[in-house]
Amino acid sequence: MSDEIAENGTANGDVPEIELIIKASTIDGRRKGACLFCQEYFMDLYLLAELKTISLKVTTVDMQKPPPDFRTNFEATHPPILIDNGLAILENEKIERHIMKSVPGGHNLFVQDKEVASLIENLYSKLKLVLVRKDEQKSAALRAHLARIDGLLERRGTRFLTGDTMCCFDCELMPRLQHIRVAGKYFVDFEIPTSFRALWRYMYHMYQLDAFTQSCPADQDIINHYKLQQALKMKKHEELETPTFTTSIPIDVNELSNAE
Numbered sequence: 452m453s454d455e456i457a458e459n460g461t462a463n464g465d466v467p468e469i470e471l472i473i474k475a476s477t478i479d480g481r482r483k484g485a486c487l488f489c490q491e492y493f494m495d496l497y498l499l500a501e502l503k504t505i506s507l508k509v510t511t512v513d514m515q516k517p518p519p520d521f522r523t524n525f526e527a528t529h530p531p532i533l534i535d536n537g538l539a540i541l542e543n544e545k546i547e548r549h550i551m552k553s554v555p556g557g558h559n560l561f562v563q564d565k566e567v568a569s570l571i572e573n574l575y576s577k578l579k580l581v582l583v584r585k586d587e588q589k590s591a592a593l594r595a596h597l598a599r600i601d602g603l604l605e606r607r608g609t610r611f612l613t614g615d616t617m618c619c620f621d622c623e624l625m626p627r628l629q630h631i632r633v634a635g636k637y638f639v640d641f642e643i644p645t646s647f648r649a650l651w652r653y654m655y656h657m658y659q660l661d662a663f664t665q666s667c668p669a670d671q672d673i674i675n676h677y678k679l680q681q682a683l684k685m686k687k688h689e690e691l692e693t694p695t696f697t698t699s700i701p702i703d704v705n706e707l708s709n710a711e
Contacts, residue, residue, distance in 0.1 A: 468506040469554060471496055472521075472532040476672045477679055480513035482694065485668040485676035487575070487626050488543050489531045493666035494622035495550050495560055501662070504556035547619075562618045570600055571612075571624045578631050582677055585639050593631070597643060597650060600624075604649035610656050617662070625657045626667075633673040633697055645702050658698040669694030 473489035476482045483490075493509060500507040512521055512530055525532060525541070533540040533549060540549045550557040577593040604612070612620045628643075628650075635641030643650065657663050668676075671694055 466504060466506050467536060467555065468508060469496055469499075470508040470510060470534040472510045472512055472530045472534070474530045475511035475513040476668070477515065477675050478671055480515065481511065482672070483511060483666065483668045485630070485673040486530065487630065488546075490626040490666045490668065491622045492531050492533065492546055492550065494626070494662045495557070495619060496554070497662040497665060498560065498617060498622075499550075499554060499556045502556055505554060551619075560617075560619045560622070562613050562620070564613045564620065566603065567612050567620050570603060571620060571627070574600070574624070575627050575630075578627070578635065581635060581641060582638050582681070590639065590641055593635075593641065594644065597631075597647060601647035601650040604653050611653070617660070621657070622662075625654070625663055628654060629667060629697070630673055633670045634677050637674050638677065642701075648702065651700055651702055655700045655704060658700070664696075664698070667696060667698075670697050671695065 471489075471492055473493060474484035474486040476484050483493075496505065496507050499505045512518070514529060525539070528541050531543070531546060533546045535549065535553065540546050551561040552558065574593075574596055577589070577596050581589045581593050609615055611617050612624065631641070632643060645651070671692055
C-alpha cells in the first residue's frame with residue numbers, strides 16, 4: 452500500500468482529513484491506476500482540498516497483491532474506498548452521497564442539471580462498445596455522442612459543463628474523455644475530431660487544472676486497463692517504461708483563447 456498526499460489542504464487538525472483509497476497501476480502496482488471512479492472522486496476531493504475545507508490523503512492499493520491489513524479491513528472490496536474519521540464508505544453511490552452531504556464544502560460540487568446529467572450518462576458505454584466491436588458504426592455512435600457534448604459546450608459558452616467553476620459532472624466527464632483519447636487511439640485509431648472546437652477548448656482548460664493532472668493515470672495504465680479486460684498480454688518490460696501523459700491539444704491554443 453503506497454501513499455500519495457494531495458498537498459492542498461492542511462493537516463493541522465483545523466480541517467478534517469479524508470482518505471481516499473484508489474486502485475494502483477496494474478503495471479507497477481504503485482502509481483495511480485486507471486479506475487474511472489477512483490479518479491472522479493479524487494478530483495472531487497482534490498477541489499475541496501484546494502479550498503482548504505478538508506485535508507486529503509490518497510492511498511494506492513495494488514489489487515493484484517493487496518497487503519494483509521487491507522484484506523483484513525476490507526476483505527474483497529475493491530477501491531475506491533473513502534475513509535472519514537474512521538468511517539469507511541465502500542460503494543460508489545454511497546461515496547458520492549457522502550461527499551455531497553457530509554464532507555465540508557462537498558454540497559457545492561453537486562449541482563442539478565438534467566441536460567448535462569443525461570448527456571454524459573451513457574458516454575462510457577459507447578467507448579466500451581467501440582473497443583469490443585471495433586467497427587465503424589460503433590465509432591460513429593461515439594463521435595455523435597461527443598458531438599452533442601461539443602454542441603452543449605458551444606451553446607452555453609461556459610468554461611466548464613454547468614458554468615465557469617467545476618462541478619461533479621466535470622469530475623465525471625473528463626476522466627472518460629481521457630480514456631476515449633488514449634484507449635480509443637491505441638486500440639481502434641479513434642480520435643476526437645478537431646472540428647469539435649468547444650470540446651477541445653473544454654479539455655484544454657481541464658488540462659490546466661491540478662485536480663485533473665494530479666489524479667490522471669498514465670497513458671500506459673489506461674491502455675493496460677483495457678488490455679486486461681480483453682485478456683491481452685502486456686508487452687515485455689512494460690513496467691520499465693517511463694509513464695507518458697497525453698495532454699496536448701491538436702488545435703491552436705491561441706485561437707481557443709481568442710474565441711472566448
